[in-house]
Amino acid sequence: MKSEVLVPLCETPVTLPVSYVPTPSAPYRIHRKAAQLTQQPGRPRHGSEAALAPAGARVLIWKQDPSVTELGTRKAFLPGVILAGPRDARIASGAPGIAPVSPNAFGDFILPPDTEQFDAVHTFAVVRQTLSLYQRALASSGTPAQLPWQWNSQRNTDPIKVFPHGLPDVMNAYYSREERALKFGDFIPSGETSRLYTCRSFDIVAHETGHAVLDGLKPRWLLRRNPPQTGGLHESFGDLTAIFLALSQLDQAEAVIAQTKADLHDKTFLADMAEQFGLALGRPNGLRNADNDLTLAEAGNEVHAISQVFTGAIYDILADIFAFERRPGLIDDAALLYRTGEYLCGLVLRSLIAAPDFGATFAHVASHMAQFAVSDGKPPQYREFIRQRFTLRQVQVAEDARTLDIEADSGTLQDRRSCCGTMNHAEYFELEDVLDEERKALASWCQQHYAARNHA
Template sequence: MTVQQQTATPTVLVYEDDPGFPPRVNMPVPHPVPQLDTQPFPTAIADAAPQPDGAGPGTEAFRYWVAADALSRATQTWGPLVPTGTQWHPTAGRALTAHLDAGVDLNAFYDRKGLWFFRSTVAGVTVAACESPEVVAHETGHAVLDALRPQLFNAASAETAALHEAFGDISALLTSLRLEPLRIAVLAETQSDLELSSRVSRMAEQLGAAIRQGHPNAVDPDCLRNMANSFFYRDPVHLPPSGPANTLCSEPHSFSRVFSGAFLKILAGIFRQQDLQDQAGLAKAAEIAGQLLVDAVVAAPVVSAYYAQVAGHMIAADQRRNGGRYGSPLRSAFIRHGILSLEAATAITEPEVARRGAGIAEATPGGSEEEGLTAVTVHGTSYGVTQPLTLSAPAQERRFGIASSDPAGGSVRPADPEQVATSYLEDLFRRGRVHVPEEHRTAAALVDDSPSRLKTHEVIRSTTGEGLALVRRCFD
């Protein structure tokens, strides 16, 4: 290709990662016009595509191309890693559609119909969620995980919900690391110690800064969440439902940091074992870590102590794919964050993986919505609901007899499915996240009708029997 042909290739201006918040802002760079209709994860944007004319920040054309570029990179990140035949959840349609101006809010969500991005003006700055590649890649990650494990969508469990949020942040991380300039930049910023805070570990700096204006302790000091953290596992059943960003609570975004923090350390450990610790070695490490995570979430049973099972299956996947080459950084990261106890981390041996290998190898993506879940019915009146309320609790058989760390030593005894589900339900009501229609409310109903609080769940008439059921609307 000649220089003349190269300069004729149409490009668009985009942010490569988060735009930042004044006065610390990133500069847009030219990228080739992104392709959205790619397999196995075709995407679309509800708005018509503008001309690739170099429109800059603050314009709708710029926001369109930033979102399109991030969608394309996110799906190209996960597409090669997922099993053959993986596709979007059926209700999303053939292509996952993004809606770039869904209303006024500092938020974004995935709801099985598409991706929805909101915007608001804070301190004179218009903060559009679609203008952050990290936010776009995070929400796309929800859709990818839903394609792999639809059972997680309605599971009444803080740990499965938190894994969804961690997967979203990991999606943002790996999508950023597809870009050579960002790999070079993060290696320079961290002096090749990827466990340190960096522009790719800090999630959604602009959105975090905007939220911090009204809720100073709700997010990290320099971003929304940081994967460079030291949060240690606690059974979410025993955690408070909410709290400041410097503490751990059962709220899924908060609790997700335990797993995403471990994943960053895994990436760093795999990178240290590459032949060359350069940007190409980082690209390879990101691909390896992402593949192990995909293998694990496809195979891991949906159980109450879900983090430990996913961790165990990542170690098992490494033994199958790489002969256990990365077992040390995997075990170290999961132990440091308490996701695996010392006893559990040493229990997943090569013979143990081989003994259970057939079941793992037969694992396929997708499956029935109810697979691995059991119905738990509670008294609706305790929650201001007129009839008995049915929840979908995680209850598959554990493949590995492992558990997370008890801070006092040893392993945590996993809570039973009913306790997990009822604790999760109480926390949802405490946080005002459940929409209860008027006809299903008792006279003593304590329902948060604040229009500014997104309802991630709703109570509906049961489709499988009498009474009511709790179902998820979206992941935000």
């Protein structure tokens, strides 16, 4: 629509530019929006000073795995300063690696899927969202929380480095504290021609970032000298991170509700971990299924299996609390699922922090969860859900977590054969100690034999 203004002394109306006179028209609204984005900004609408830093960046990421076509991609907003890479104060693009990705004219990172630039943005975004998820969970009294990486200190604030294509032809991904990095593999599955990139899996990126977050809080838990359940807590935390991060996004919560008709024990992508990677390995339900009924007796001592016991209990508690609080006439199901996931995420994280720094067991964490649920003022049913679900899986829930014994170093190494790349990384097996023993033996032999030869 064009604006026409009658100008005196002219016989015919003059057609003026759409920007000349504000009009309640679609063309003017389009022009105004374009001008706000492209022209020099004027006086701020609120306050006397303009913001000193950008508000944040929009990114395009996979909602789950590329194979979960029902969900596909989504735009997300990352608040804060995001620079080319992408990178921020806590997360950096690893080098050498994918060339730094620059933001567009609007400061956003919107790239086409199935490109290395998209992979760099997607991986950074999921790592950033995971760190923010747990920082918010620990925030108190309006004060933001800081979660350090394992190497951070007053004098060392180095970020974690992210390598989306860091492990060519490797069917795995891992977090390394020595490298201060998250590295993701890519490979061609047997019988296929297309390469599979683990960094494109929302679940895998969240899982490995979960290991990095927990290592910053409990650095001794990754060591193999811990009892099997401590290793199970670490592996489970990675899986739960993927679940909690998915539930922190309202569109995914809505998709879960629609997919299951609000029955979380119905088949859902939320309970399946890394579907695309699992299919490549011949597993129809992904790498793991969170909605399971495994007990400690059935799991044995293999860390991967033990982790599913804890994950399954937490998933059941999530479903129990959601069903208990459900009031479709008062609150939207997706909003309730979002809130339930948010609370349970914080509850699990606080309970892990409260557990012993070495030799922690499922009982320690479960008992703290029950205690925190009471001190949080939640209905008594919450504590009962926690007690029931862990008891069914042969995990003791004590009235006071402080009365539980801490498992000492038994000298038995954990069986981590089926775990992710992080749990199988050599640096957490303390193999350097074995090499040191061999070096000491060599030095002792040299001292004895060379001394004898010199005296001969």
